[in-house]
Amino acid sequence: xxxxxxxxxxxxxxxxxxxxxxxxxxxxxxxxxxxxxxxxxxxxxxxxxxxxxxxxxxxxxxxxxxxxxxxxxxxxxxxxxxxxxxxxxxxxxxxxxxxxxxxxxxxxxxxxxxxxxxxxxxxxxxxxxxxxxxxxxxxxxxxxxxxxxxxxxxxxxxxxxxxxxxxxxxxxxxxxxxxxxxxxxxxxxxxxxxxxxxxxxxxxxxxxxxxxxxxxxxxxxxxxxxxxxxxxxxxxxxxxxxxxxxxxxxxxxxxxxxxxxxxxxxxxxxxxxxxxxxxxxxxxxxxxxxxxxxxxxxxxxxxxxxxxxxxxxxxxxxxxxxxxxxxxxxxxxxxxxxxxxxxxxxxxxxxxxxxxxxxxxxxxxxxxxxxxxxxxxxxxxxxxxxxxxxxxxxxxxxxxxxxxxxxxx
Numbered sequence: 001x002x003x004x005x006x007x008x009x010x011x012x013x014x015x016x017x018x019x020x021x022x023x024x025x026x027x028x029x030x031x032x033x034x035x036x037x038x039x040x041x042x043x044x045x046x047x048x049x050x051x052x053x054x055x056x057x058x059x060x061x062x063x064x065x066x067x068x069x070x071x072x073x074x075x076x077x078x079x080x081x082x083x084x085x086x087x088x089x090x091x092x093x094x095x096x097x098x099x100x101x102x103x104x105x106x107x108x109x110x111x112x113x114x115x116x117x118x119x120x121x122x123x124x125x126x127x128x129x130x131x132x133x134x135x136x137x138x139x140x141x142x143x144x145x146x147x148x149x150x151x152x153x154x155x156x157x158x159x160x161x162x163x164x165x166x167x168x169x170x171x172x173x174x175x176x177x178x179x180x181x182x183x184x185x186x187x188x189x190x191x192x193x194x195x196x197x198x199x200x201x202x203x204x205x206x207x208x209x210x211x212x213x214x215x216x217x218x219x220x221x222x223x224x225x226x227x228x229x230x231x232x233x234x235x236x237x238x239x240x241x242x243x244x245x246x247x248x249x250x251x252x253x254x255x256x257x258x259x260x261x262x263x264x265x266x267x268x269x270x271x272x273x274x275x276x277x278x279x280x281x282x283x284x285x286x287x288x289x290x291x292x293x294x295x296x297x298x299x300x301x302x303x304x305x306x307x308x309x310x311x312x313x314x315x316x317x318x319x320x321x322x323x324x325x326x327x328x329x330x331x332x333x334x335x336x337x338x339x340x341x342x343x344x345x346x347x348x349x350x351x352x353x354x355x356x357x358x359x360x361x362x363x364x365x366x367x368x369x370x371x372x373x374x375x376x377x378x379x380x381x382x383x384x385x386x387x388x389x390x391x392x393x394x395x396x397x398x399x400x401x402x403x404x405x406x407x408x409x
Contacts, residue, residue, distance in 0.1 A: 008278035008286050008374060008394070009161040016148040016166050016179050020202045021045030021242030024151040025143040029136025031084035031122065031129070037154040039133075041140035042079040042198075043109070045242045050076035050117065051211035053218045055235035061088035062095045063118045066102070067236055070114045074207030076240055077115035078105045079198060080137070081155045083183075087120045087128035088233035097128040104137050119196050119236045121183060122157055152181040155196060158403055159185045163275040169203070169264035171257030174247035176203035180268045184276035185227070195276050197222070197237040199268060203261060204243035205250040212253070213262050214239045214269075221269035224301075226393045227280035228400070229309040239265070277392045282399025285317050287376045287392065293344075294387030299336045304391035306334035307378065314396035317376055322367040324352045331380060342383035347371070 022044060026037040052071050054064045070076075080101055087094045102113035109115075120128060152162035164181045184195025199214075214237070222237060243249065250258050278286055289307050294300035307313055310330040316323040324345050331338055341356035348370035351359050370376065376395075 006160045006279045013149045019200045020244030022200045025140045026154040027136045027139035029132045038083040039136040040081040040154045048076045049207035049241040051214045052238040061234045062098045077111040079117045082120040084122040086122045086234045088124045090127040093127040100130045155183040165271040167264040167268045169260040171247040176245040182272040185279045199239040201241045202245040205241045217266040217269040221273040225273045280394035281403045282397040283394035285395040289378045289391045291380045292388040293382040295337045295385040296387040300387040300389035303334045304389045306330045308391045308393035318395035318397045320371040344381040346379040
């Protein structure tokens, strides 16, 4: 595991309030030979609503399948997150581990196993050891409640810093809090979420409406990031609403305060997604790719991803090389409508190409200066329509290779 903090990390962990009806605890299950907590257990008040989005991988983990089934019931009493072992591609042994965890927590809380949500992250193909999971849970049951920084650090794998965000919304005469934690650094591609993320709020909101709002927030945040184009088998984002804020429950998008809650949730998801990119394995540059003038928003999104996932574009940015021809290449290979002689490209505020060739009088100096910074912006205008999209990624460096070559050690 890497220990060098990403140069794109925030200066400090945010100050986060406790969320009424949410009690996080951490423990050492010792899934790997490391001297750190690797099991997070969060107890949730009775009546907590839940929603979630999960990976579109065709090889999902048993935890993902469990959460999908449990989400349909709309209620939650606990969350368990295991770090260091994804329990994916482990057959019946993996399913048995998930069932054992749910049963252990259900017995502790006197609730239904389906009220227990489970996520795991780490190496694929190694069954989660049930004995370690159960011992870790027993330790967590007896542990003192922890703060959000401890909870965020415990779910990490190759992450270099704990990630969390606070947003608020006003519903009627009540202010509700939303706290989110996320982990993710590698195996990040926008096919739902591509990491583990957990959002906790004291708002009172119907689970069906919460699901609609989370799905909407996901489309413009987690599904718009990529580090390496690889989609995990374990991607899960869950939102839990305890209802303890005392607001009039939200049941419809037309309810007073629903717009404010949606805005706070969407803002949180976008901030969390950006934190994942800023901790991309080996990353030194945070890259925003804006595409406009496409035939549709979906087409713009696919073109933006083609640019964001191009190893040649990402290595050029890492090397601070103003090689805009690689952006042309990435647009051309996307399989989307594009007209060479209408294409325009910019780096930062500097137009570099237009009408199918380099801009007359193009001066590379301001582009080179832009690329020396940590925040990089690439703009693409196809000149075909009104479709637009924004995607975020990071550069590709030697650090990415070193981290992943040694991942299992």
